[in-house]
Amino acid sequence: EAEVAQSPRYKITEKSQAVAFWCDPISGHATLYWYRQILGQGPELLVQFQDESVVDDSQLPKDRFSAERLKGVDSTLKIQPAELGDSAMYLCASSLGSQGNYGYTFGSGTRLTVV
Amino acid sequence: KQEVTQIPAALSVPEGENLVLNCSFTDSAIYNLQWFRQDPGKGLTSLLLIQSSQREQTSGRLNASLDKSSGRSTLYIAASQPGDSATYLCAVSDSSYKLIFGSGTRLLVRP
Numbered sequence: 439e440a441e442v443a444q445s446p447r448y449k450i451t452e453k454s455q456a457v458a459f460w461c462d463p464i465s466g467h468a469t470l471y472w473y474r475q476i477l478g479q480g481p482e483l484l485v486q487f488q489d490e491s492v493v494d495d496s497q498l499p500k501d502r503f504s505a506e507r508l509k510g511v512d513s514t515l516k517i518q519p520a521e522l523g524d525s526a527m528y529l530c531a532s533s534l535g536s537q538g539n540y541g542y543t544f545g546s547g548t549r550l551t552v553v
Numbered sequence: 554k555q556e557v558t559q560i561p562a563a564l565s566v567p568e569g570e571n572l573v574l575n576c577s578f579t580d581s582a583i584y585n586l587q588w589f590r591q592d593p594g595k596g597l598t599s600l601l602l603i604q605s606s607q608r609e610q611t612s613g614r615l616n617a618s619l620d621k622s623s624g625r626s627t628l629y630i631a632a633s634q635p636g637d638s639a640t641y642l643c644a645v646s647d648s649s650y651k652l653i654f655g656s657g658t659r660l661l662v663r664p
Contacts, residue, residue, distance in 0.1 A: 444596075471651065480557070480642055480654030481597070494649060529596060531652075541587055542644075542652055544597040 440464040442545035444530050450551045456518035459548045463512070463532030469493075471542070472505055472515050475527040484528075487513065520552045555580045555647050559655035566633055567663050574628040574658045576643030581621045584646040588617050588628050591640045591657070600641075601628070633662045 443462040451457045463470050468489050473481035484503065486494040489510040498505065502521070507513040517524055529547045534540040556579045566572055576586070585604045589597040601610045601617040603626070609618040616629040630637060640659045644652040 469650070473652075478656070480644070480656045481652075482654070483651050486649075486651055494651060527594075531597075533650075541585070541599055541602040543599065544589070546596040549594060 440543075442530055442532050442543050444528075444545035444548055446548055447546065448549045448551075450553060451520050453522055453552055454519040456516065457520050457550065458514055458516045459528050459530075459550075461513045461515070461530030461545060463530070464534075464543055467532035467534050467543075468510070469533040469535070470507060470513050471531040471533075472513070473529040473531065473544075475529055475547075477526070481527075481529055484515070517550075520550075522552050525550055525552045555583075555645065555653045557643060557645055557653055557655035559641075559643055559658050561658060562656065563659040563661075565661040565663060568633060568635060570633050570662075572630050572633055572660075574630070574641050574643075574660070576626040576628070576655055578624045578626075578645050578653075580647070581624050582648060583621065584648070584650065586617075586619055586626050586643065586645050587652070588615075588626075589642040589644065591642060593640075597642065630660075633660075635662045635664050638662050 470487040472484040475481040484498045485505045487507045505515045527547045531542045531544045560575045587602045588600040603619045614631040640657040642657045644654040
């Protein structure tokens with residue numbers, strides 16, 4: 439079964455350092471999402487891409503976070519500088535259609551710890 | 554603004570029991586609803602997807618229902634097993650086709 443690939447699985451970084459996460463969606467999935475999940479809470483959307491275009495980044499802290507999907511395939515989420523409050527699970531998801539009619543498939547996530 | 558609530562927040566049951574997890578949402582204008590399972594420290598595994606025009610979906614021991622007009626969904630797990638222990642998340646797709654999640658129900662099935 440096709441999967442959404444994410445790396446790294448775990449990342450420990452010091453406060454004020456830069457960190458990057460990578461996501462490779464299921465082949466052919468045009469829509470890609472980055473979610474952040476704080477322990478004990480549900481995931482919250484950071485950014486949504488349709489192909490290489492950003493559809494929604496209203497919840498992305500743009501002073502420190504950036505996301506790109508240059509060729510409309512894989513995507514990178516970057517944080518610079520990292521803060522203690524950024525410690526969370528970062529989840530990538532993809533969907534075949536733009537309307538989610540086929541559901542959403544999530545990757546295994548990247549667990550970030552900022553020390 | 555769409556809000557999703559899941560009750561109870563935690564549930565502990567003995568093995569073999571049938572159980573129901575509840576999900577409610579404030580805006581009935583959803584496109585679909587999806588139930589996910591999350592094991593500790595892991596990503597999300599999709600369990601069931603219910604389109605807005607559907608009333609329920611079934612997969613094995615799982616059955617999910619959707620009542621759009623009342624803003625409710627339930628996930629029914631039959632004959633629970635210790636391996637069912639996990640957090641169950643409900644999410645609705647809104648008009649911009651992004652998922653809005655509840656905080657989840659942590660389920661423990663005791664042997």
